[in-house]
Amino acid sequence: MTLLAPDPACFIKRRKQLLAWMHRHGGGIAVLGTAPEKTRNRDSHYAYRHDSDFYYLTGFTQPNAWLVLIAGTEDQSILFCEPKHPELEIWNGLRWGPEEAAKHFCFDAAFDSGRLNDELPRLMAGHPRLMTTMSRPSDESFFGMLRGWVKQAGQQVRGARAYPTNWLDISDVLAEMRLIKDEVELATMRKAASISALAHRRAMQAVRPGCHEYELEAEILQVFRKNGAQSVAYESIVAAGPNACILHHRAGHDIMRDGDLVLIDAGCELDGYASDITRTFPANGKFSGPQRALYDIVLAAQQAAIANTSASHHFNAGHEAAVQVLTRGLLDEGLLKGTFEHALETAAYQQFYMHRTGHWLGMDVHDVGSYRTPPLSNEDQPWRMLSEGMVLTIEPGLYVRPTDEVDERFWHIGIRIEDDAIVTANGCELITRDVPVDPDEIEALIRG
Known part of the structure; x- marks a missing residue:
């Protein structure tokens, strides 16, 4: 040795x-x-x-x-x-x-x-x-x-x-x-992202009604280790059906039923650097109408956040863009009531979306670095401008728990779509798109 x-x-x-x-x-x-x-x-x-x-x-x-x-x-x-x-x-x-x-x-x-x-x-x-x-x-x-x-x-x-x-x-x-990654770090993170994307693809190919959450976790861990990753970057989240509305649900013994969505948030660590991917997909290979409606809203919100992630934007610009799309979509589907302006002003979306749209990524999955303009980092400081070489996640979501105010068709639907992005001068490089986000491509991968 x-x-x-x-x-x-x-x-x-x-x-x-x-x-x-x-x-x-x-x-x-x-x-x-x-x-x-x-x-x-x-x-x-x-x-x-x-x-x-x-x-x-x-x-x-x-x-x-x-x-x-x-x-x-x-x-x-x-x-x-x-x-x-x-x-x-x-x-x-x-x-x-x-x-x-x-x-x-x-x-x-x-x-x-x-x-x-x-x-x-x-x-x-x-x-x-x-x-x-x-x-x-x-x-x-x-x-x-x-x-x-x-x-x-x-x-x-x-x-x-x-x-x-x-x-x-x-x-x-x-x-x-x-906070600013050099080329050696970025190369390592691209490779980690590629391994994690391969693992998510494997989970989509292995899923079926009757499968346990821990079985998909095992598929993911095998791909991580088989491709040289030394560890997980964090404990994997594999959540079926109602569990997808629990943000940090650990893979357990629950069984994926026909008609359930499966949310997987998992990433490997390679040579000290983390990756972080979330995908949501149907256990039976076909989104239902309500599932597809909310999925399309989350995907549109992510696309809006991506469009606002570059060296000419501040850190919170992506979140602000995503929140507007999510709010509009929730109103269109009847999950929120009233006007768009009032819903946005009162942050009504937080009933269904309670986290931010991204975080720094690097050696730690929630990496170090102030989100506000340094040297101070309190909430009175403006959001810091993004710079080339920063790496962050872009991860909007929607989580609908049963309430009397919500149409029962949407109950227990939890959706998050997360990718890792390297900030560039004119936009961002998504390094985790080796696993699909388009719902038609996801369905085809599961059926295939």
Whole structure:
């Protein structure tokens, strides 16, 4: 067995970009740790997944690793990782070890992570400013270790030199860096999208009345792994009939009945990058009249959102366009009453459409980055303009639950259509259309 390392060029470039930002903000030392391993039960662990920010700067995917960047008179990029351990590697697989990691990932130095308590205080000495990501979800052990190393650094210098007394959060600067994808990232995301589209096509070909939700999930997972994806980007949603009106329904034992719609929201993760596709289709291969009517509304709303996704539009323009189409369609089908203007002003559509039309996509399925104009991201700020290289989803939907005000023909119809889009100068590139959205093409694929 051999270990494979990604091309280090893009990771070196990103570290240099962050070091330049650190210099502009007074220099200092940055410390980032990767994600910890998580116990599932007793001595069984969840499948390990690295921290996205850490991977973005290193390309390193093994646990118990730390990155140190020093922006000083001489910039340094240092990795701490687990040492080689032949006995443990028999059980858990090969480790890079510091020597090989420094060589393959192009660090200035690398150390055994067991030396953190000795080396980190020494490296911190002389630097009054410590930079790290403070948005890690409730990782108190991470901040506890940082505080301990800072304390040790202060004891070592004894007033003769500076040590970190000023902490800066670099979460936002990393989020802004990650928001614009480079060509390596875009190529990976196109490939992930292609694999996920293939899986959705397979699910359409396998569906039939009497099929369980978990059976279609199994078809999807097989295609993911068979085509090289390492994992799912998120837990797959496979929802039959009424379950399609539950936004985060997990694939279960429910059976798809003749006449049901099936909503599948599933995407693979490839080399650290997510894809995210939703398709809705009839279990028996034929949309009913009410199903087709609502499907056509959602598809028209998505087309309107796509037309408003480009570098000349702000982030919310697609959502605003989709909402207008959805509102008009709901009025035409009698699901809403009154005038178009009043329905839009009162957001009456939210009874049937309660989420936004898209989100950032990248290493995380709901990726980092402000939706408002930076540096502030509160609701008083205007929506940010889209830029070339951003990637987002476009995913309008309609979900009709039984109520006395709604014609029974539409009950239990849940529809969402979601594609992944790369923002370009004059529009957007849809990278997930290898699986159809046209209802006639969907029916033909299922019947075929």
